[in-house]
Amino acid sequence: PLLQYFTTGKAAVVIAKYYEGAFVNGTVMFNGQPINNSEVVIQKNLTYSNNFVVPIDHDKNLIIADENPSGSFNLLAGAGSRLLVRRYPEIVSPKFFSYGFPLKIIDFNSTVDRNEFPITDDDAMRKSDNYERYLNITIESGRINGYVYSNLDNNNTYNVSVDEPIKDANVYLWEVLKFDGKQFRESSNGVLKPLETSQYPTVLTTDENGYYSSSDLLPGYYILEVYSDNYKYKSDLISIPSGNTSYNVSKPKLAGLKGVVYYDKDLDGEYTSGDEISGATVDLIYNGETVKTTTTNSTGWYSFDSLIPGKINGIDLNEYTVKVKTSEYQASETVYPEENKTTTLNISLELIPVKVTGKAIFDGVPMSGVTVDFEPDESEDKNTAESNSATTNDNGEFTIDLKPGKYNYTASKTEGSTTIYKSEVQHLTLARGETSHILDDIILIKESVTVTGRTLYSGVAVDNVSITFYPDYEKENNTAGYASTSSDENGAYTIELSPGFYKINVHKEETNVSGVNYTYSVSAETNTLALTDSYIDTGYTFDIELTRVAKEAS
Structure with missing residues (x-):
């Protein structure tokens, strides 16, 4: 070879x-x-x-x-x-x-x-x-020990006479059971990505000397994580061979965070001079708790120092949330301040939304399933309104959060392509700093015709017939749409249809009557339907006559 x-x-x-x-x-x-x-x-x-x-x-x-x-x-x-x-x-x-x-x-x-x-x-x-x-x-077991400490002399090694041990730090050892072999083989540099780890870690706690140790470990790869005061100091993939392994962890160098809080007043999508917001409260939150608070100065600046870093050796370990709020504005950003640096995070504010409530009614009756659409008023320059929509509940009521600004809004209820109810266009102005707003009741107008009837053969009801109404394309300016329904066990049906000119199709499963199998179709006399606006208030009754053909025996 x-x-x-x-x-x-x-x-x-x-x-x-x-x-x-x-x-x-x-x-x-x-x-x-x-x-x-x-x-x-x-x-x-x-x-x-x-x-x-x-x-x-x-x-x-x-x-x-x-x-x-x-x-x-x-x-x-x-x-x-x-x-x-x-x-x-x-x-x-x-x-x-x-x-x-x-x-x-x-x-x-x-x-x-x-x-x-x-x-x-x-x-x-x-x-x-x-x-x-x-x-x-x-196989001989593996052992690991080490110190968790504050590196006071900055020499990156533990000096017992100078450095300060950290007591009660928690060291977690997650045994790697399997790696992602496909990712490893296809990578360009052979990076190891754990695919399966032990269900529970080995948990160690440092003593008053900052010392931890564990023995009787199966040699292999482990994910080591170190926590102190709920902050993560380290996360590393380490190898523990047979025999002893020493692994010391120093407290990371502190980090800072600073930036400008601003609102994009000219709505150009960028921070420009004059957008700064002074007097805003800035909260720094870690693990659900506010750890620091400050207020922006006259130029919109805020800063925090002496933070346990979020990014350590290029790895995101501790996630902070920065929350900003004024009477008119708010924002929330996540950040990982980098170790031994001051990270800059400029924060763009958004307007605090207003809680808007309302009700949709028809003839004094609350209507459920009505969609209320809010659109920015295009005639307003630099309008801060944003498109949004809500749907009424069983009581005809809805609640929606809307950004301050000027809106046009309408309400409608549809079934398929048929609009059943619709309102006139209404106008709404929400002011900055407004917390809630109650709308006048939205009055709905009926747009469709309620069509009822039966499916019959020779005057006898035929049940479970599928009925399709579709536009008659031979008619000009036809406002009809597509809709379908089925007759019930008594041959009765109800459907909402837009005014217009329709053609009708029916379908029924092959039916055995007195030992003969029949197929059904709509009769020529009832295969079209014309609905005018005058039927919107009154409704319309339309029985569909069927014809049937006996199926020849095979």
């Missing part, structure tokens, strides 16, 4: 020996339990040009704990092989020189333990008396 050298682009001919392979069997356990999503791998180093060595997988077993409670493996090994136990096979990729998380390496170089003697050619070809090996592998 041809192998491409990593660095030269040249090819070489490799002469390979045939091996049946030595048997390498055994178990891998941690604290008496198999390690889920782990692999036992037989590898052999492949040397490229410039003595560049890459381990190549020759044989491997994936251990799934539920399927393999003993953690057993059975592998074949060639001469010169080694054995590797690793976690996270989903992040094995020669592209990034990533080989998972090694838990144990057995190089088969022992001079004492026959099971770990070098695997020779004779072993690999099963010619020796030592071609079958058995290994009971126990």
Whole structure:
């Protein structure tokens, strides 16, 4: 076969020996339990040009704990092989020189333990008396300890004689069970993204010396998070191998926040001089509680200092909310002030909406399901009104929040394409600082004709007939629309239709009458309908006569 050298682009001919392979069997356990999503791998180093060595997988077993409670493996090994136990096979990729998380390496170089003697050619070809090996592998636990402290000497290391320990800080360790292998393989830099973590973390608390420790951890990757006074100081993906790992966390350097509070008075979508709002109350909120409050000065400026940062080492950890309110304006913004910097956040205010209530009625009766549309009055220059709509409840009432400004509003109720009720255009002016406004009752006007009738055959009611009304396109300036309904079990129907000229279609499932199957259609005498405005107040009765045809027996 041809192998491409990593660095030269040249090819070489490799002469390979045939091996049946030595048997390498055994178990891998941690604290008496198999390690889920782990692999036992037989590898052999492949040397490229410039003595560049890459381990190549020759044989491997994936251990799934539920399927393999003993953690057993059975592998074949060639001469010169080694054995590797690793976690996270989903992040094995020669592209990034990533080989998972090694838990144990057995190089088969022992001079004492026959099971770990070098695997020779004779072993690999099963010619020796030592071609079958058995290994009971126990993974040593991992331990982590460290200090959480205030870095008073600014040297980025914990100095017990100078730095101040932080007591009662909480350290959370979330074990990573699996990574997003697809994202890892498709990335350009091999960034690890945890896909599955332990359901519950290991929670540690620092003592009076700021010290924390945990032992008996399964070696692997962990997400470490550190909190103090409900602020997050650290979030990091760390590796904890067998043995001891030290990890100190210093309190992040403080942050500041400043900016201008303004209202876009000329509505040009930008902050310009003169837009500043003075005397506005600015609240800084963290975790639902107001932690600082200030008031904007004469130029609209506000500032907060000595904040636990929100962004630490480029990671958003602590989210703050800045809320601003005056009698006329309000705003709310989220921000992550950056560590050891003063972050600038200019805040654009919006007008506080007015709570508007009203009722829609027809002939003194409240109407539900009526849509009330509010549109800005286009004749008003620099109008701050914004489009919005509300729907009346069962009592014909509605409530809506509207920005101050000038509005035109109308109400309507429709069924499909048919407008049943409609109001005249009304006008509304809402002033800044106004908190609530009650509208006069909206008087609805009937726009449609209530059509009632029956579906009949030879004067006898026919039930469950689907009826479709559609415009007669031969009529000029026809105001008819599309509508459909069905007759009930008594052949009766009711529908709202706009005045105009209609054609009618019907459909009924094939019906058996006295042993004969019939299909129905609308009669020529009742397949059109003309409705004028005069029927809006009175309604109109229209019976639909049907014809039927017996279906021939097949």
